[in-house]
Amino acid sequence: MLALLLGIIVGVIIGWNWPQPVWAKAIQSRFVNFVSSSAGKSDH
Numbered sequence: 001m002l003a004l005l006l007g008i009i010v011g012v013i014i015g016w017n018w019p020q021p022v023w024a025k026a027i028q029s030r031f032v033n034f035v036s037s038s039a040g041k042s043d044h
Contacts, residue, residue, distance in 0.1 A: 020028065
């Protein structure tokens with residue numbers, strides 16, 4: 001279980017830094033906005 005999570009985290013870090021197609025950048029920006037808005041709601 002821990003190895004699976006570690007592999008996913010490493011894959012995300014590596015994948016996040018490689019050149020991305022336009023659709024992947026759109027998904028990434030939506031995901032980042034969703035996470036930041038969710039984090040903002042939990043703080044208040």
